[in-house]
Amino acid sequence: MFDILTEEQRDFAKSIDDFCAREVGSVEKRAELASEGGTHSPEVYAKMADLGWLGLTIPEQYGGSDAGAVELCVLLEHSLKGLAPIGGIGPTLITAAAYQKFGSEEQRKRALELTVGGGTLSISMSEPGAGSDVAALRCKAEYDDDDNTWVINGQKTWCSNAHFADRILLVARTDSSGKKHEGITMFDVPADIEGLQITGIDTMGGKEVNDLYFTDVRLPADAVVGEVGGGWQQLMTGLNTERLILAAMQLGVAQRAFDDCLAFIKEREQFGRPVGSFQVIRHRMADLATEIEATRLLVYAVAKKIDDSDPNALFPREASMVKLKATELSKRVTLECMQSMGGYGYATEYGMERLVRQAVVSPIYGGTNEVQRDIIGKTYGL
Missing domain, CATH: 1.10.540.10 (Acyl-CoA dehydrogenase/oxidase, N-terminal domain)
Known part of the structure; x- marks a missing residue:
């Protein structure tokens, strides 16, 4: 528009x-x-x-x-x-951006050429005791001087698409002596490496996420991505990319839900006229259309700001705002479109329920929207 x-x-x-x-x-x-x-x-x-x-x-x-x-x-x-x-596209592009910024030339070449060719990547941060508080992670990486390898032990969880990824970017603890944001390091891990068990987690969205169990997994010294102990700072620099990717995807989900609902309510008749002609539905769709357009402007404004700025610039306020707005939008649009379609919105035949399942998890992943609101507030000195 x-x-x-x-x-x-x-x-x-x-x-x-x-x-x-x-x-x-x-x-x-x-x-x-x-x-x-x-x-x-x-x-x-x-x-x-x-x-x-x-x-x-x-x-x-x-x-x-x-x-x-x-x-x-x-x-x-x-x-x-x-x-x-x-x-696989969201996690792959998010992870590829980390390799591009921090990987060695060999790591960049392997990961980026893999992405271009249709391979998939995954990033593993969360643990059973470290979700929104990612810095509380405990999966341990210890350096073995005898054979110059890193030995990984521990569990990760909610790892998107690890079950079909070619490589996994692991975030693990290499030092527990300092503050919890210190001593965190990124590692390049082949998904089929010995000692790694990948187990799917059943979700309402389908086969998306996994538990990862590392048992004496040995990685070469050059598997470190970026700096040893620099993992937290490296994660923070990826927020622009990650949250914008999630926002753009959920904008697409919201638009699809709106379009499908609009087509349905123009054809579906009750009480002798199309459902969409009733004021309550007409006004609902008007509100949703307005919110979609406003969110689209925000998504592309943030994208343009990133394009026009220093590649290393951080936009914590804008990145959190765009993720918050787009994911809340997709949840609202899909649920209200399901309501507008009545029982047909709940039926798998029409696909709205699939869009609902895609949308309702989006305020949780990529940093919960409660965390996004907290970040935004802090940027205003609150």
Whole structure:
């Protein structure tokens, strides 16, 4: 509605819409492509890789297009709006950005070329006792001087897509002598390494997250990503990317829910007229449409600010605001659209329930929205 994209960016958006209509097109086809309760289709993902879309923001030297955050938001919004079953894309792009910033040249080359080619990455931070308080993590990495390896022991949890990831970026404790934000280090871990057990967690959203059990997993000395003990600072610098990615994806979910509901209420009749003609529904849709447009402006404004700034600049207020706003929006839109569709919104045939399940978890992951509000408040000196 608002002219926030260039002509080239609008053409890119249309190409994604056309791709999704051709390759997915329906709720039934999406379920078929991402079978057995999964959220990811290697087939669709590989086709996106062939088009060069997965390397959109990756430097040209690693096979990418070196595009900006605005183009990334276009890709994510329109892919999710188009029902593309690419559950691996968010964690992969978030993790790839960390390798790009902090990895050695060998690590960057491996991870970024893997991403461009359709491989998947995952980042493992949370633990049973360390969720919102990530710095409370206890998974231990100890250096063995005898054979120059790091030995990993402990449990991680809620690790998105580890069950089909090629590599996992592990956040572990290497020193417990100082403050809890100190002594945290990132490690590059092959997903099939000996001693790592990956166990899926059943969720209402399908096969998305996992428990990871590390038992005497040995990593070479050069598996450290960035600086030993520098993991917390490295995590903080990735917030712009992570929270913007989550926001753009949930904007796409919200738009899809709105579009599907709008089509339904124009056709569905009760009391002799379309459901959408009743004032209570008409006003509800008007409010949702307004909120979607306002959120879209925020998402792309933050993306443009990131593109126009120093690559190392941090935007804690803006990153938290955009994640908070977009995820609260998607939850509200999907639930209200389900209500507007009545029993049909609850039926798997129409797909709204799938969108609800995608949306209701979004205020939790990537830092709960309670944490986002706290961060925003602190930026105002509160």
